[in-house]
Amino acid sequence: MDYQRFFEDAVDELRRERRYRTFAEIERDAARFPHAVWHRPEGARDIVIWCSNDYLGMGCHDDVVEAMCATARQAGAGAGGTRNISGNSHAVVELERELADLHGKEAGLVFTSGYISNQTGISTLARLIPDCLVLSDALNHNSMIEGVRQAGRDKQIFRHNDLAHLEELLKAAGGRPKLVVFESVYSMDGDVAPIGAICDLAERYGAMTYLDEVHAVGMYGARGGGIAERDGVMHRVDVIEGTLGKAFGVVGGYITGRASVIDAVRSYAPGFIFTTALPPAVAAAAAASVRHLKASGAERARQHAQVAKVKRALEAAGLPQLATSTHIVPVMVGDATACKAASDLLLEEHGIYIQPINYPTVPRGTERLRITPGPFHDDALVAQLARALVDVWSRLGLPFESRAEAAE
């Protein structure tokens, strides 16, 4: 049996389909974020990151970095065990209190990643509720899809953000227990769920709600509680899931909710029970970030301002951006090869790093550059970005918006 051959063939298939991914090797420079060093065979080069999920640069904030260092020196680099067996650090318990408070919930539970919090969180909740039907948004993240799949419960997919379709499915389900699983900000299109209206439906038809706010926590709401906080509906959502690895700038994931719900997940979720706990140093860094963003709106305000400037600059240049109401700015290419070529040219010629987003992360034909402006992208960087994109679009013969043609 030639096993190596199976794996070579599997990778070759990706190459044939132009889906083979090459990872750019990056060394961030915390003192100069979003500047970084790109390590390539020909030598290092200074670049500007425009596709980071460290949306507010909090991973480079002194308070966050120093909390990590101080706690590592105090308590070591790791947790030393699972939460049950010697790994339940003081720091992780304090972090869970911060997170419960952030979302106005009774309790919080931290996982090693946002991915695992969805995967083991959703599957455990759906398994504990007898005869549960899971209703899942069509554009939910892979981690949620895997969670729904592992639950092994009946599931129905409602069309993305489609309230009428969700209502139709809820109504048809009758009196059985139901769990509605959805996101607030969808990361690739940058659009936002009607959380309040979904809660209305959930109440009307007796469903429980599970909301993923990973692309919103830290960035929306007066204290960074996410879109649900901004919309004044945080208290109406049963379980709010979030990440410590994006706007909070560190790593890890969590859920918050009623004490009984959180205690049940804590007690039954295999992906929580059988894994080494988050290091206290990581938990302390994340807690410092959450605390900072509860009190300070400056990063959010500056991010919103720079996002608006990027959108205006791209519009003025006639670049084909997808309109969003969030900090995510997709510029559409619509072809895998062209998308990769645009990304390569930006990096090599302009020192601008925007990873191409191809299938299966987005549907074929909707390949794009996904730009995430943050508070540290100053006006000069915004202007440089727009110039570089225009240059690359011109060199590759990519279409500009019809607005430009209309002006002819």
Next chain:
Amino acid sequence: MDYQRFFEDAVDELRRERRYRTFAEIERDAARFPHAVWHRPEGARDIVIWCSNDYLGMGCHDDVVEAMCATARQAGAGAGGTRNISGNSHAVVELERELADLHGKEAGLVFTSGYISNQTGISTLARLIPDCLVLSDALNHNSMIEGVRQAGRDKQIFRHNDLAHLEELLKAAGGRPKLVVFESVYSMDGDVAPIGAICDLAERYGAMTYLDEVHAVGMYGARGGGIAERDGVMHRVDVIEGTLGKAFGVVGGYITGRASVIDAVRSYAPGFIFTTALPPAVAAAAAASVRHLKASGAERARQHAQVAKVKRALEAAGLPQLATSTHIVPVMVGDATACKAASDLLLEEHGIYIQPINYPTVPRGTERLRITPGPFHDDALVAQLARALVDVWSRLGLPFESRAEAAE
């Protein structure tokens, strides 16, 4: 629909079955490991941890802690994205080189945890091999069971470390592709797989091998490559999986193997692709630990010496330990309530922290205290441990070994 009720009932069921877990809140003191502070409602108390999976205390090693701090200050507290989208740090690439070298393999791949490396690693491998039959040891860890389950392939469970049974199943499977999934050191019984003999069978019947060395890496073999290195069979195993969260003292997991195999997992595994990368600071700390333990055998030698002393002390006291050839020393209780009571008494009366191990981590009737002596448990602590156990065993009326009775 009273959802809260479902969750309250689920937790109540655990309480009725005496399986409800309370986590001791611990603050490790890196300068005095295995000493720590136990945070309890009545106030803090100094304790000694005897159940840590930071087996060699490397989480508290200066080189490891300082690598974490230096990299956090240089590159920030987090990675800022997935491996594909801006999170592929220089530090994580270097760590993968260290790990491939540790196991004598062409390539390595780092995951956010050992749990996820098994879960997404095994399921991806088994899915990529057409018509794959998975043969899995009966005592494999939950993360491997979940990986096998998610593969959705045919599976067969062979009796724990039973070569005859494994051969019977391999033979019956005929010429179809097969993946044998097993561990080197089984964490709860502390016994060891016959890796070479399993490789013999895999070669004879054309199976691929996947070996979990999480409780062995850093501790066995001349450079800490694990039991497979110690036994001189590392090159015969196709995929070796390990953790950065136990003897290496930090957090994260990995697989190593042929470049084509690792590239295929990198390209297809959802639990790798769709998750935020390990922070560069964590990767740098782990790499420092791996490097240190490649060059230094002092920690291993001292651990083995202190483990032997603990075993001798428990034997002299007539305490019912399970004989093992590893660093894991299970002291059998055989009852969930008594096991919890013993653990509570040790902690409250003697300041000795050994978490009770109850069902479902071990079968009912085999409840135990699982002791993991390390290089920093000095002879005085070993003597104190034996005295405390004798005191607790006496107070609870737990049986001593028949050896003591035979002496009557």
